[in-house]
Amino acid sequence: xxxxxxxxxxxxxxxxxxxxxxxxxxxxxxxxxxxxxxxxxxxxxxxxxxxxxxxxxxxxxxxxxxxxxxxxxxxxxxxxxxxxxxxxxxxxxxxxxxxxxxxxxxxxxxxxxxxxxxxxxxxxxxxxxxxxxxxxxxxxxxxxxxxxxxxxxxxxxxxxxxxxxxxxxxxxxxxxxxxxxxxxxxxxxxxxxxxxxxxxxxxxxxxxxxxxxxxxxxxxxxxxxxxxxxxxxxxxxxxxxxxxxxxx
Numbered sequence: 001x002x003x004x005x006x007x008x009x010x011x012x013x014x015x016x017x018x019x020x021x022x023x024x025x026x027x028x029x030x031x032x033x034x035x036x037x038x039x040x041x042x043x044x045x046x047x048x049x050x051x052x053x054x055x056x057x058x059x060x061x062x063x064x065x066x067x068x069x070x071x072x073x074x075x076x077x078x079x080x081x082x083x084x085x086x087x088x089x090x091x092x093x094x095x096x097x098x099x100x101x102x103x104x105x106x107x108x109x110x111x112x113x114x115x116x117x118x119x120x121x122x123x124x125x126x127x128x129x130x131x132x133x134x135x136x137x138x139x140x141x142x143x144x145x146x147x148x149x150x151x152x153x154x155x156x157x158x159x160x161x162x163x164x165x166x167x168x169x170x171x172x173x174x175x176x177x178x179x180x181x182x183x184x185x186x187x188x189x190x191x192x193x194x195x196x197x198x199x200x201x202x203x204x205x206x207x208x209x210x211x212x213x214x215x216x217x218x219x220x221x222x223x224x225x226x227x228x229x230x231x232x233x234x235x236x237x238x239x240x241x242x243x244x245x246x247x248x
Contacts, residue, residue: 004049010035025109036060037058037060044075056079056080130144161209162209174230190207210245
């Protein structure tokens with residue numbers, strides 16, 4: 001059984017989540033709940049749970065204040081949040097599990113399933129640390145991103161990325177100083193994840209960092225020369241929109 005604590009400053013939210021867990025997640029054993037940061041801190045330190053469902057905004061502070069005080073973590077975390085899309089990007093970049101309110105039963109089961117498949121020793125403190133840094137960063141370009149690779153995850157600063165190049169179901173990420181990473185995520189997923197004010201897909205095989213363009217050359221669609229010296233064709237149908245973004 002997964003010994004679990006629920007933390008949320010809304011009693012109704014705790015009650016609903018508790019009922020859903022009891023109905024859909026038989027591996028969960030709820031050992032306590034808390035409605036504020038101080039109460040949650042004491043409860044977690046005393047009961048030493050395997051898993052904590054953690055609301056973001058609470059009485060006396062927020063989830064990140066609490067986690068900072070509890071580092072290094074000895075439990076897994078599933079965030080429960082009503083945050084907007086901008087803040088959600090911090091979770092996606094960090095590859096940390098989260099649920100949006102109102103909680104969907106299917107998504108809840110999926111999140112718990114991930115916890116069940118991981119042992120306590122596999123708690124990735126780097127992911128939590130990256131999340132804490134990302135939430136504190138107001139601008140996306142200052143954040144770090146969790147990159148899925150064949151052996152697990154690697155973390156890189158978004159500002160270090162020059163371009164993404166499609167390679168079948170994989171993506172080659174080209175960084176400054178000539179470094180490359182092969183990601184198991186396809187290029188479309190990166191296009192959806194990253195803001196188009198910072199990264200733009202100029203061609204079906206290329207997603208580029210607009211701040212890393214060295215030069216644009218005219219032509220039918222034209223082409224860009226990136227900071228790593230690579231020339232990339234701009235698809236004709238994307239040329240007009242692309243040029244508008246360059247001069248903003």
